[in-house]
Amino acid sequence: MAEVLVLVDHANGAVKKPAAEMLTLARRIGEPTAVFIGPGAETAKDLLARYGAEKIVAVSDPSVGEYLVAPQAEILAQLVEQSSPAAVLIPSNAAGKEIAARLAIKTGSGLITDAVDVQAGDGGPETTQSVFAGSYTVKAKVTTGTAIITVKPNSTAPEQASGAGAFEELTPQLSDAAKAAKITASEPKKKSGRPELNEAAIVVSGGRGTGGDFSPVEGFADSLGAAVGASRAAVDAGWYPHTSQVGQTGKQVSPQLYVAAGISGAIQHRAGMQTSKTIVAINKDEEAPIFELVDFGVVGDLFQVLPQATEAVQGKKG
């Protein structure tokens, strides 16, 4: 069976959910090798094997972390040259897309971004790709070189499958070009205790209808273990940070459940959330365009609806 490389997304060794999702997809098209760059591979290896990694290639050399993404692309290119895998799966986030683009150029391979599904096909993996901010899905396959594919978080439910998890340490040979930009300082983000917006299974977003009071939105999100998002109107008003903006000029999310509270449903907002599996809206105006794309809609005041919904969820848990 052909090898499939999976670049493991992690935060200081803590493996993120998209890694398990990509290992699950990788098993459909070949034998997954997890590529773990950075500290913590020893701790992560059992989990990676549990989600099907037959092999784990660890690059623990701390010097790699001193630079931006270029060394990661170079390490993957070395592995592609060594073993000619059928595909390389990379998380579809800002860093992942840059790594994928560099890797495709280095290896003369085709690149598919924002895949939401990967299946085995004749002569190589076939992907379903979400394009034009989720307005269309496209079936695509790579016809030249190794298939370099970036995969959107929440594309599939992670499935456990015991892989052999053979562990290998790689000492990379980095070129001067890969070390051309060095990280000079980094500060950890303030932790909210909520999941990352891109990766969350549930997102609760607030808009101008909150009037700047996000407490009902946050309360409902916390009752569900959800991430909090915001419309641009809310971000532009300074009520919520830009990192939480959902939409054309913000983040594009695809959670299992998206709740829009006090958001009208402008086309630019839809561009960031319309691929969500289930969409719920709460809006005072029954004519609001958001109701055109919802699975469930509540016509009502978010300041009444959200606290009641929060109480109901907490009641169920208690």
Ligand code: FAD
């Ligand atoms: P509004 O359109 O003002 O809607 C507020 C809604 O809240 C209304 O429907 C109202 O009925 C409802 N409401 C009011 N009070 C309550 C209440 N108490 N309870 C329940 N409902 C209530 N927008 C984005 O979101 N993301 C983007 O990335 C983005 N990018 C853009 C890029 C460009 C180039 C442009 C031109 C625009 C972009 N926009 C983006 C802006 C977009 O066009 C809208 O202006 C914006 O999405 C509106 O935000 P909103 O729905 O919160 O506000």
